[in-house]
Amino acid sequence: MHAQTSALTGRGISLSFGGIKVLRGLDVEFRAGEITGLIGPNGAGKTSLFNCLTGAYNPQGGTITYAGHPLNGLPPAARAKLGILRSFQTVALCPDLTVLENVMVGVARNYHAGWLNAFLPLSRGNREYAEMQSAAERALAELGLRDTAHLLPGQLPPGMLRLVEIARAIVGRPSVLLLDEPAAGLNNAETRDLTRTLRAIASPDLVMVVVEHDMDLVMSICNRIYVLNFGELVACGTPDEIRQNPDVVRIYLGSDDD
């Protein structure tokens, strides 16, 4: 019951850029306690759907709700305050901040010390900053990145930057976690570790959605999978159902005959 009420739901989501229809009346439901996969060929509308869910895009049609509360019209920052957090397809870390500081930004929304604390050595600002540091260190340790804390993003390989982005997303204890191609750029060993980590992050209260091209990863961690093509929903089901769906096999996974 709890999982049902905490769902992130989209009904009839439509998005166009000029005359190009990117999303065509999508109905989706991402449930708490599940890892949901979102797959489809390039240009299927996966990242556009993420952008609609996080408020970066305002869909022209449809409604988006989280735990029953309508999200339409709420800006991204307001959705972040509800715990709806994401990682990005293209790594979006600040090059001037260390890895630790980048991750600290992920939890900043939970603290409220005023501007005087930013310029003066006041106890509240110091305490909050220390708490942010501890939380970021724990998140980095969880992903095996403890030793990179004081490096700059420019000193890390691309695959590791994705892990830092995940650390930034999980450090704030999100209620909804949207991961956009988290395994892109990772080698096999790193992908295996990521699989374990995502399973460990999953919890009964967390809605987790993963956009990913790595089918082994998607099939191994997801409870349910949505398949998109040209902005339309092609299929939805468990990994086994998706594997056996002839439409999915034809448009995305490739058939044995090919």
Added chain:
Amino acid sequence: MSENAVSLTSPRALRTGLSRVAAGRAATYALVIGLLVLPFLLQGSWLYTLGICFANSIGVLAVSVLVRYGGEVSIGHGFFAAVGAYSVAILEHRLGISLLVSLPVALVLGVLLGICFAWPSRNLSGIYLAVSTMALALALPEVINNAGEWTGGFQGLYVSRPVIPGIDMSLQRYFVALVLLIVVAYGLDRLRHSRQGLTLLLARSHPAAADAFGTRRVWARVSVMGISCGIAALSGVALGFSSSTVSPSGFTLWSSIFLLVGSVVSFYGLSLPRALIGGAFLTLVPQFLSGSGAWIPVLYGLALLIVILAGHFAPKIAAMLRRHPEGL
């Protein structure tokens, strides 16, 4: 992820990095002590020049904050410096109020006017924002001249009331500017290691990511402008007090452009030494060149070029020397 946990930082590299930070801090402390002792070793005219240098350094910091935290450039910060300077001068002239009271008033006015400017221009960036700040600098002298009853018009106003009665005014003019500079540099060092500083830096480099983590880009723009303009107002306070006069000729479009030049020369650094480099370039270099007659602009331009090239290539040459210690 423990199996593939990475270790990219060797303990030695970490120690080297930390020792560099410690060395930088020690050098800054030594610089502060040196500047505190300097007035007891120098003559009056140098104290005056250094006071102006410190005031300009604060102005350089104001522009550098906008560049570092907002990713934007201003060629109109002279306007906000004038707000600070005239706040002090008018409050002293009209009400006999000391700098200790007029300084916070100037700071608040600078911040508020910065926010008032930032809000309507929040969607402008790059050259468009720079040109809109220029409009402020262009309009300023006329505004001051037309409000002559308050501002003293073309002749300006004198700032002569001491902060601490009984202490030599030349020392006060030096130390007020120095203390303000140290306080601003310290505040900016704190900002870099604060929640707000981290989120502002992310908003500058990836506004969409900052948005997605709860930092609205409009809030970021308005905040940075408020901070930057508040610091510019403080530079005006220091400039007015240290030079003892406040007049429109001190806040022309060129004054604003030179603040940007100082910021570029300091490579947008927000530390005390970097700010001093920018301030010294605005104040001391013209003084050294004062005997060169018509060649002053040429030599100043040459000095600007040398400093920029040296700043650009010095780290690369140093890195090359570290890789090939036996010689190139």
